[in-house]
Amino acid sequence: MDFYSFLIQVLNSVQYGLLLFLVASGLTLVFGIMGIINLAHGAFYMVGAYMAFALSSLTGNLFTAILLGIPLSLVFGAFLEWALFSHLYKRDHLEQVLLTYGLILIFEELRSLLVDDEVHGVAIPDVFSASIALNDTLSYPVYRLVISAVCIVLAIGLYFLIQRTRLGMMIRAGSHDRDMVQSLGININLIYRTVFALGVTLAAFAGMLAAPISSVFPGMGGGVLIISFVIVVIGGIGSVWGALFAALLVGFADTFGKVLLPDFAGAIVYVLMAAVLLWRPEGIFKKG
């Protein structure tokens, strides 16, 4: 590998890592702060992607689709929390797993009934459809760079929200001691509902952004779910910086694994996870 190819692979790693962060950030919030093992996270990602597909074919524009999709996801998330998840906080993890696994099946079936079982494409908005030439054979799609930029903005925004705002303070306090926060006169139920809606929206937003690259297809949530859990576990449950760092780490391991150790490309991410867990069982950025 010459130096120039190496640089391009670094770019690939960062770009893939940031995309993974986008998907995993919602999971780390819901898992870390609310203590809910949400297997349906990938299904929310799929819902987002299909929303982008449906709304952009209705409105003819991905931006409009995303602008419509975000409030829809927030409402959808708040509704699910009210109807289902709010009954689970005091329950066993196994019951959470059962509920969220059931949701996967329900969403897949609804998808099959409402849309179909075929693969569909979502067009990249014209503004970003160009590519930048890297050398005489290879160019880089602008849209991928846009996604990376959005992910960076989002990471900073999330950090700011959780560490520097009053709401963030209440969220952090609520994750430590639900009952104490409530006894201080803070409406903890509302806070949890907000966090859950935010988590669902992050997953759906990731699906909407990724749809033009990945296409929309049955079972698309399953693949991102597993890698998201790997990232959350490596990064330290509930830590936004941890998720960002872990996502980049996984991005590098996956990209360079494919190039340097092609025979073990499938295992490399999991070996990385095992190594990190041996070294720091709580994840790299464990919560203080």
Next chain:
Amino acid sequence: MKKQLQSLKRIGFTVGMTAALAASSLAQAEDKLKVGLMLPATGTFAALGTAITNGFKQYVAESGGKLGGREIEYFVVDDESDPAKATENANKLVKRDHVDVLVGTVHSGVALAMAKVAKESNTLFIVPNAGADELTGPLCSPNIFRTSFTNWQPGYAMGQVAAAKKAKNVVTLTWKYAAGLQSVDGFKEAFEKAGGKVVKEMTLPFPNVEFQAYLTEIASIKPDAVYVFFAGAGATKFVKDYVAAGLNKTIPLYAPGFLTDGTLEAMGDAGQGLLTTLHYADGIKNAKNDAFRLNYAKTYKSQPDVYAVQGYDAAQLLAAGLKAVNGDFSKRAEMVKAMEAAKIDSPRGAFTLSKAHNPVQDFYLRKSEGRDNKVLEISAKALADPARGCKM
């Protein structure tokens, strides 16, 4: 105690009645030929399972609802494309329903398990899609037939095309699973026989679809062409990424037809002008195909695809065997002989079977245009799989 006895009696009575009912329904069904359709009805391959079933039933309907004078009774199992449940599912049809013929399936792993069940129970088994080379290779058997293809076949056909297009160095990329690896082997065999060289064989774990690292590799190797095996959503993403990376401008992409079957709409502009090889295509001109397409569209209100053709031909092949023995299924040896010798008048063009019971068929070079894979030419005439490992 008395109560218990009574309820026991009641159970005994119920069991007896059920057995009697079952026996009488057996007697009724005796004149019907039992066909077990084990295909995916749910999951990623559901649409393929439906197309195969439609094709099969269309031929039966065209023959007046009978094959070789026998009425057909269907037994259906959804295999979910899950190899872990395959043996159990196949046994439901073979041991519980006692089907005469087992037909299935899409997923190669499931089909391999079905072949084992069929071998052990000596059930007649017709494969209407799964391309695993083994089914008509090491596992070949007098009772196992296939009306689709081996993974090797379209790959080999494309190897010849790539060589004819004067490519010298080619890089291959596929998921690391049997279908992809066997397809690449077929390509490599034909391409290197014609003097070309596969300079790098790249694989990625199934069903990973993050291709950027490989595209960067391809750009730095700068081969004359790239051969890939992908299908479904992975195919869509790969082609879009390949085009977005600008590689299509300098390095042509070759693949078996699975890349562009059912994915062209999702690929959009990126999917236009792709060259693929397969045993079926849009715009094949023959009377059989015209009639088949018209009938299919009328009955099912949708356009048939290669899977519907394979299902249709599975029924044709079965009919060829049954006709030779006038519907007498007990004359199995004679029936198998007739099936082996049959010339199937398929919508894809007529084909015969190899010694290992796999179609010896023409392969079309196709170019994607709009939502169609248009025929350019027949690139390989009567191509037979080498059936390595078959001792029959």
